[in-house]
Amino acid sequence: MQQSPFGETRTRVEFNHALIAPDGHVVSPLVCWDNAQAVVLISPTMGHGAAAPRFVQYMVDGSSSCETHHAEVNVERLVYVLEGAATLDGDSLAADSFAWFPPNDRYRLEVPESTRVLVFEKVYEPLSGNKVPQRMTGSLAASPKAPFLGDPEAMLATLLPVEPGFDMAVNVFEYTPGTTLPFVETHVMEHGLYMRSGQGVYRLGDRWYPVQQGDSIWMASYCPQWFVAMGKENASYIYYKDIHRPLLHQPAT
Structure with missing residues (x-):
């Protein structure tokens, strides 16, 4: 990657949002992973107090001996294969x-060379009267997909079931060039986002940022947000949000 000789970067970290561009990625080791080339894109250390992220988003480039067997205690994990092929307990992903993966699940996930995965993790919050879901695997092609608010130029695929047992949602949005979110969204959910393809402009708070494939975005709760796809190819991103839990976070009984 060509670097600027003047210390320039598209990365911005603000109190209620962040844009992390690939030009600033730094590889670091990870707890619960063996021989992983990982870049932590979003974590609670990014913010302060109530504005800090409540989840983690990171990317792993595989190696000949890269594998993981579990997340940290009480942490759920979603792994999405961006390129290449991973192996889960002997089966190809x-x-x-x-x-x-539900919290405290055990398995063998191998991420070989030429494979890159995106990972979302958070502390699972039990909900009274609901069982913790079992492990789930799937694909983007087989996931439910529908026009967003009736617009066939903005297709939304839902990877996880929209059920109270799940306290996270991970979706994939795809836009044709020139298509926008229909309004500036401002909501209680926070987001972690990764640009899978294409380019566009993302409004975060009161700023507008050019974004492209490989960029990551954090949006805090109530951060105003809006997107327009630009260029000659479809723009697509995968994103996380928190759902289905009491706003006051009262413990389950």
């Missing part, structure tokens, strides 16, 4: 496949 091809590009655009995913696996969701």
Whole structure:
């Protein structure tokens, strides 16, 4: 990657949002992973107090001996294969496949060379009267897909079931060039986002940012947000949000 000789970057980290561009990626080791080339894109250390992210988003480039057997205690994990093919307990996970792991699950996930995965993790919040879901695998191609608010130029695929047992949602949005979110969204959910393809402009707070494939975005709760796809190819991103839990976070009984 060509670097600027003047210390320039598109990366911005603000109190309620962040844009992390690939030009600033730094590889670091990870707890619960062996021989992973990982870049932590979003974590609670990014913010302060109530504005800090409540989840983690990171990317792993595989190696000949890269594998993981579990997340940290009480942490759920979703792994999405961006390119290449991973192996889960001997079964292949091809590009655009995913696996969701409930907290304290045990398995063998191998990420070989030429494979890149995106990972979302958060502390699972039990909900009274609902069981913790079992492990789930799937693919983008087989996931439910529908026009967003009736617009066939903005297609939304839902990877995880929209059920109270799940306290996270991970979706894939795809826009044709020139298509926009229909309004500036401002809501209680927070987001972690990764640009899978294409380019566009994302409004975050009161700023507008050019974004492209490989960029990551954090949006805090109530951060105003809007997107327009630009260029000659479809723009697509995968994103996380928190759902289905009491706003006051009262413990389950």
